[in-house]
Amino acid sequence: MKIQQFKSVNGTDWEIISSNSDSANPNLVIIFGSTELLKNNVNVNYLKEKFPNAIFAGCSTSGEIAGVQVYDDTIIATAVEFEKTQIISHSIDITSPDDSYSKGAELIKMFDSKNLKHVFVLSDGLNINGSKLVEGMRSVAPAEVSITGGLAGDGSRFSETYIIDDQKNSVSKKVTAVGFYGNDIKIGYGSLGGWDSFGIDRVVTKSKGNVLYELDNTPALTLYKSFLGDQAKNLPSSGLLFPLSMRTDSDTTPVVRTILAIDENAQSLTFAGDIPEGAYVRLMKANFDRLIDGAEEAAKVSVTGSDGSVPELAILISCVGRKLVLKQMVEEEVEAVQTVIGEKPIITGFYSYGEIAPFMKEAKCELHNQTMTITTFSEN
Structure with missing residues (x-):
């Protein structure tokens, strides 16, 4: 070669x-x-x-x-x-x-x-x-x-x-x-990867394809912004620092999902891949x-x-x-x-x-x- x-x-x-x-x-x-x-x-x-x-x-x-x-x-x-x-x-x-x-x-x-x-x-x-x-x-x-x-x-x-x-x-x-x-x-x-997950598991209660609308029956963007605090004003780019760990059931290996876009009107988050209803997600943060x-x-x-x-x-x-x-x-x-x-x-x-x-x-x-x-x- x-x-x-x-x-x-x-x-x-x-x-x-x-x-x-x-x-x-x-x-x-x-x-x-x-x-x-x-x-x-x-x-x-x-x-x-x-x-x-x-x-x-x-x-x-x-x-x-x-x-x-x-x-x-x-x-x-x-x-x-x-x-x-x-x-x-x-x-x-x-x-x-x-x-x-x-x-x-x-x-x-x-x-x-x-x-x-x-x-x-x-x-x-x-x-x-x-x-x-x-x-x-x-x-x-x-x-x-x-x-x-x-x-x-x-x-x-x-x-x-x-x-x-x-x-x-x-x-x-x-x-x-x-x-x-x-x-x-x-x-x-x-x-x-090498990211650390933290907080509690949250259930995807409303989604369509790769668009997440609700976690635990709460608007997804509202909840996500509460996690980010001051970083929320820099969305969607600041979302790269706080991805989600997702598993479709208790036995599957988690995959990581990153935000591509937000919709203030729909209070939704758009990800690079699917976020199916019923899946469990946790917030992640970087560990250098x-x-x-x-x-x-x-x-x-x-x-x-x-x-x-x-x-x-x-x-x-x-x-x-x-x-x-x-x-x-x-x-x-x-x-x-x-x-x-x-x-x-x-x-x-x-x-x-x-x-x-x-x-x-x-x-x-x-x-x-x-x-x-x-x-x-x-x-x-």
Whole structure:
């Protein structure tokens, strides 16, 4: 696997920042960049001209990861030549979040399932019900096919997100996916959080899809604001600091849900994924050390799940909420990952509005918020 990594701060001037080969003829170019840079298609023209035969996949971010550095307002492009693996990509339009399940299923059906090993997916981060998208993909994907990926970001603005699709265009309201084929590709993945839950369990008494109206028969926004105190005036961005832990019954593993929007009139909260009626939720808050530990543990899970293969490429997708909490120490979670996977793998990634992965091997794929989610790649 030959890899070169490029960085640009304006879309026209590019520098190589990492490489394991002098000559790469990539079949995949992974692009993560700021909304302002990616919304203009011209800013990836250099890459299109340099790598005309490669598949492109990428998205806007809330921060870009390259090596152990975290950047803002850049474009990071990682050009990968898989030497023994076939790569195919497909994209699909999302007209409404209500279509998320059907579009997820439709997207996976576009791939020939024979010898398909893994699908890496990137979705619009706002015009989507992420958990329904994942459910739809999971409903038709063969059991032996793993799925990982994430939802595009837009800093902490929550205004617009962009996807680089299978036509190499930067567009909103789209989901793109890359399929990896063959027996020589080795995939590892892990996803963990590190947040602390506190307070009592509250029951979701009124919701529709990913919109929460009432907890314990109390308007959700009113109750949530009472938790936040002075932070309430900074909603929805301050909601990233206080996600919800949700479980659908007493025996299930909790997943984390982050607020995307609020509606003062309806007194509702909109989340990145479903909040079903009858579910139990608890408020969560950041624990700095545990966030770093969570990133390290996710890396350990990804390594043990890749059949002992040493990763050559690692894609890190971490939540924007973690970045807001860690602030100037944000690179510590990336460094924690590298201490586990070693210095050999080329690392890329981004800060997201949602992460897609199983917790670990053999678990089902789910939408997560506030996790560090890692996908590693190597070839025999």
